[in-house]
Amino acid sequence: MEFSQSLGRSLATTCLVLVVSLSSAVAQSAKEFEPAEGQQGKDVIWVPTSQALVNKMLEVAQVTSEDYVVDLGSGDGRTVISAAKRGATALGVEYNPDMVALSQRTAAKEGVSDKATFAKADLFESDFAQATVVTMFLLSELNLRLRPKILDMKPGTRVVSNTFDMGDWTPEETIHANVGCRRYCTGYYWVVPAKVEGTWRLPQGELTLQQKYQMISGTLKSGKVTALVKGKLSGDRITFTAGAMEYTGRVNGNTIEGSSKPVVKESNWQATRAAK
Secondary structure (H helix, E strand, O other), X not given: OHHHHHHHHHHHXXXXXXXXXXXXXXXXXXXXXXXXXXXXXXXXXXXXXXXXXXXXXXXXXXXXXXXEEXXXXXXXXXXXXXXXXXXXXXXXXXXXXXXXXXXXXXXHHOOOOOOEEEEEOOHHHOOOOOOOEXXXXXXXXXXXXXXXXXXXXOOOOEEEEEOOOOOOOXXXXXXXOOOOOOOOOEEEEEEOOOOOOEEEEEOOEEEEEEEEOOEEEEEEEEOOEEEEEEEEEEOOEEEEEEOOEEEEEEEEOOEEEEEEEOOOOOXXXXXXXXXX
C-alpha cells in the first residue's frame, strides 16, 4: 500500500511538472514577436523609419485615397499603415514572416486592415507595376537594382526613398524631417518620366530628342532653321524651349499634344513619333 501511494505521489508530481513545463512553453510561443533595431534581414538590416519622415515622404508624394502605395521592404508596416490612414490602398512587401505578422496585427489594431495589406515576398521578385507610389528604405546599390524596373513603370509614378539615392538619377526634391527624427532623416523624391528619346514629326518640322531620366535636349528643325532644345519631363508632362519658343505638352505613347508660346502669341502643337 505504501509503495502504491508513493508511486501515485511520484506520478502526480511528474504530471504537474509536465503541465507547468507545457504551460510555460505555450506562453512563450504565444508571446508576440518584437523586432530589434539592427536585426539582420534578407537584403538589409532593419532600422525603422521615423514617423516624422514617414509623414514627410507621404506628403511629398501627395498620397491620397486615389493612390495604390507599395512599400518595398515594409518592416514593421508603419509606412503602409500611415498611407492607409490617408485613405490609400497600400501593400507592404516584406521577406520576414514575423514582420509581416506584426504588421498585420498593427494594421488591425489601427483599424486599417481593409486598406493595408502585407505580403511575405522577395521585393526583387515582386510585381509592383500597378503602384502609383513606391516607397522604400533600402541601400543605394539595391535602389540601383530596382531602378530599371521603376523607370519602366507608368509615367507619373511617384517614388520616395529614405536616405539612399538612385545614383545619377537626380531627385526632384530632397526632404528633411527636422523635428521628431534623430537619424536617417532625409528623403528623396522622383517622378517616373515618360520615354521620349527619338525623332518626332511636327507639321512644321522635325524634333529630335535625347533623354537622361527627366532631362531632355536635342534639336528642332524647321526648314533651314535648327534650334537647340532644352527641357524637362515630369511624368507625362513635357516642357522645353527651342529658340524663342516655349513648348508644353502631354506625352501619350507615340504622340505629344500641347501648346507653344512665342513672345507674342500662343498656339497649339502636335508631334508624332517617327518609326524607327
